[in-house]
Amino acid sequence: MTPLLQVSGISKYYDTRLGCRDVSFDLYPGEVLGIVGESGSGKSTLLNCLAGHQEPDTGKVVFDTRADGPKDTVTMSEPERRMLSRTDWAFVHQNPRDGLRMGVSAGGNVGERLMAVGARHYGNIRAAAIDWLDKVEISQDRTDDRPSQFSGGMQQRLQIARNLVTGPRLIFMDEPTGGLDVSVQARLLDLLRGLVRELGLSAIVVTHDLAVVRLLADRLMVMKDGQVIEKGLTDQVLDDPQHAYTQLLVSSVLQV
Amino acid sequence: MSSDYNFAYLDEQTKRMIRRALLKGVAIPGYQVPFASREMPMPYGWGTGGVQVTAACLLPDDTLKVIDQGADDTTNAVSIRKFFEKTASVSVTEETTEATVIQTRHRIPETPLTEGQILVYQVPIPEPLRFLEPRETETRKMHALEEYGLMHVKLYEDIARHGHIATAYAYPVKVEGRYVMDPSPIPKFDNPKMEMAGLQLFGAGREQRIYAVPPYTRVVSLDFEDHPFERGGAQQPCGLCAATDAYLDEVIMDDIGTRMFVCSDTDYCRKRREVGHVGEMGVPKAEDAA
Numbered sequence: 001m002t003p004l005l006q007v008s009g010i011s012k013y014y015d016t017r018l019g020c021r022d023v024s025f026d027l028y029p030g031e032v033l034g035i036v037g038e039s040g041s042g043k044s045t046l047l048n049c050l051a052g053h054q055e056p057d058t059g060k061v062v063f064d065t066r067a068d069g070p071k072d073t074v075t076m077s078e079p080e081r082r083m084l085s086r087t088d089w090a091f092v093h094q095n096p097r098d099g100l101r102m103g104v105s106a107g108g109n110v111g112e113r114l115m116a117v118g119a120r121h122y123g124n125i126r127a128a129a130i131d132w133l134d135k136v137e138i139s140q141d142r143t144d145d146r147p148s149q150f151s152g153g154m155q156q157r158l159q160i161a162r163n164l165v166t167g168p169r170l171i172f173m174d175e176p177t178g179g180l181d182v183s184v185q186a187r188l189l190d191l192l193r194g195l196v197r198e199l200g201l202s203a204i205v206v207t208h209d210l211a212v213v214r215l216l217a218d219r220l221m222v223m224k225d226g227q228v229i230e231k232g233l234t235d236q237v238l239d240d241p242q243h244a245y246t247q248l249l250v251s252s253v254l255q256v
Numbered sequence: 257m258s259s260d261y262n263f264a265y266l267d268e269q270t271k272r273m274i275r276r277a278l279l280k281g282v283a284i285p286g287y288q289v290p291f292a293s294r295e296m297p298m299p300y301g302w303g304t305g306g307v308q309v310t311a312a313c314l315l316p317d318d319t320l321k322v323i324d325q326g327a328d329d330t331t332n333a334v335s336i337r338k339f340f341e342k343t344a345s346v347s348v349t350e351e352t353t354e355a356t357v358i359q360t361r362h363r364i365p366e367t368p369l370t371e372g373q374i375l376v377y378q379v380p381i382p383e384p385l386r387f388l389e390p391r392e393t394e395t396r397k398m399h400a401l402e403e404y405g406l407m408h409v410k411l412y413e414d415i416a417r418h419g420h421i422a423t424a425y426a427y428p429v430k431v432e433g434r435y436v437m438d439p440s441p442i443p444k445f446d447n448p449k450m451e452m453a454g455l456q457l458f459g460a461g462r463e464q465r466i467y468a469v470p471p472y473t474r475v476v477s478l479d480f481e482d483h484p485f486e487r488g489g490a491q492q493p494c495g496l497c498a499a500t501d502a503y504l505d506e507v508i509m510d511d512i513g514t515r516m517f518v519c520s521d522t523d524y525c526r527k528r529r530e531v532g533h534v535g536e537m538g539v540p541k542a543e544d545a546a
Contacts, residue, residue: 079401086405101388101409108413115412116405122415122480144416 002064003049004029004170004202005164010059012045014145018226021044023059025221025231032196032203034217034234036210036249042226043206044174050204051091051172052081063170064090086116086221092120094175096155099162100147106133107143107159113166132161136191153184157191164195171196171203190214214238222246264311264344270294274312278457281468286435287399288382293464303336303361304461305380310359313374313457314340320348321355322400326363326503326520333361350523354415362425364446369454371471377440379460382467384428384438404436407478414482424488431469432477439475445489445503450475467490494519496538497528 003026012019020042027033035043048054050061052073059254061073066088071082085091093099100109110129111119119125130140136157147155156176163171176192177185193216205216211232213220220237222245224229226235230243241247262268270292277291296304314320318342324333328350336359337348349355352367359376369375385395388406398406406530407428411473414422427444431437439450440458450456456469479485490504495516502524504517516537519525 058460082401082403104388104409105413105416107416111412112405112409115408116403120408120481122412123482125412126416223429 001026001028002070004031004064005204006060006062007050007059008062009090010046010056010061012042012049012054012056020049020223020226022230023221024137025228027170027202027204029202030200031219032205032217034213034220035204035206035223036208036213036220038208038249039222041223043223045226047172047174047204047206051089052085053091060176086113087166088169090168091170092156092159092163092171092173092176094178096147096152096159099159100155102148103144103146105144106138106150109147109158109162110165113162117166128165129161132165133158135160135164135195137187147209153180153188156180156188158196160192164199167199169202171201172207173207175205175207175209176205177207178210185212192216210238210250222249257513258337261343264314264340265296265315266308270308271312275307277466278312280470281457281466282455282470284432284435285469285473286437286467288465288467290464290541291466294462297339298309301380302332303359303378305459305463305466306338306359306361306376306461307336307459308461309376309459309466310336310340310357311344313357313376314344314346316344316346318346319354319437320346321350321352321358321523322348322360323358323363323365323521323523324361325379325505326365327522329522337453351527352523360469360507362441362443363503363520364442364449364452366499366519366521367535371453373454375449375452375454375456376495377442377456377458378391379438379440379458379465382438382458382460382463384426384436402434403516404430405477407436408480411478411480411483413537415480418495421483421485427485428478430478432474433476435469437469442505443488444477444485445487447475447477447485448487471518490517492517492534494525494528495531495535498535499525499528499533 005027008024011021023046039041049056062070063073065071074082107126107129110132111125114125114128130143133143138154138157147158160223177188207213217234221228224245230237230246238250241250274291277289283287285287296307298304322333324330324335340346341348350357352365357374361378383395385398385406388410389395425443426438426441427447429437429439453471455471457465493500494502494504495518499519502519505520507516507518509516
């Protein structure tokens, strides 16, 4: 099987300061990869490099495109990359405000990606939007409300609907449950897990919350100081951490 | 020339700079060309962009017409007309057919323009995506890559909220199948007229942008398949000249809400009355004079 995403030797420096160094991995269709590490460990930098928001200094990000097969997204043309990011890719930001248009209704937010790829039939766009709002448990009578009138959890679910409406194959998630209280987190994780399984999506989830990766991720990478220090199956890494830092990380989780 | 001004107020270097921007604009229909907008002896928002474009276009034997909301006799129109009478000594007219250069704010004349005529628009905000995407760097990229999905989000929001596309002026258009353009705040009633024989130039002074639509260029108003563009227009004929094909202004007549609808294009209305058309509230031309 061809990997959906082949990452090799990604490095990113901010001037002389290290963002992340020499990160390589393969991601297969339907697989969820978790990336954990403390603040400043380079996990967000890595995610932004993978999603095309930042240009890595070195390395390749080869994505298995629908049309042309595996292609390096770092060197592909900008229109092509931007097209990917509104069709086959999705990006869920930690803060829904970064991923939503706060002045545009929920329906418009979901419909935007459809219109961006050429949908020009209002009735169909609206039907698709309502369908997706329903999937993320936002009731139909909130379709014309603005996200600013939504709670944090609803905003995050709206962001997920907005991203998934074009049927992407790869989702990047940056702390998708950050800033939500635990009961809302649990429902969001449940929803995400359901969608990922149901739609056969691949995902890369960046988080500092080990419980999130335990639930969502098949495989895990642990980062520290811009480098990957340990990787493996999620349960294996969390139950039997090898690296000293991973051991510290796992043992630092508060037990209730 | 009796005045001490350089011809048409601006210095020759500035006019050349503006003409270069105009040529580029004509070459790339709908593309916003940056230009070094000058301070003009009028406030921003009063037509500083249009005035600079007009100044760069005027020749000594041109005939200038200036309209504001279709009218030749409003403060803004009169001031700009006088400005060019003084600084360029060009002849002026109120008749659309006589003019070689027409500067306009918010309207396209009802009388179709012919080849050789230039229509100069005053533009407040040239970027059609501005209220959806505040970053100029991003909107430029969107134009460059033809990413115009966002424009339809605005129309979507209109339909979701009002049941129809409620944008009534500054209705976005796509020029020659490429650039999405703000037609300046003309009523959408005027949008279909933009496919015309005349040359259309747009000047935004404060925003420092010039763009153009050459003669016979395709100009399509954006819409949805199931909510097609509608031109709209008046429900009744003009009160003075009985025109049914013109854009009408609503005028409140007294304190109890009596109103009349009258052509916003004063030249068109006057011409019609001269040849004998009389509306419900109008008086025949001969009596009017008496």
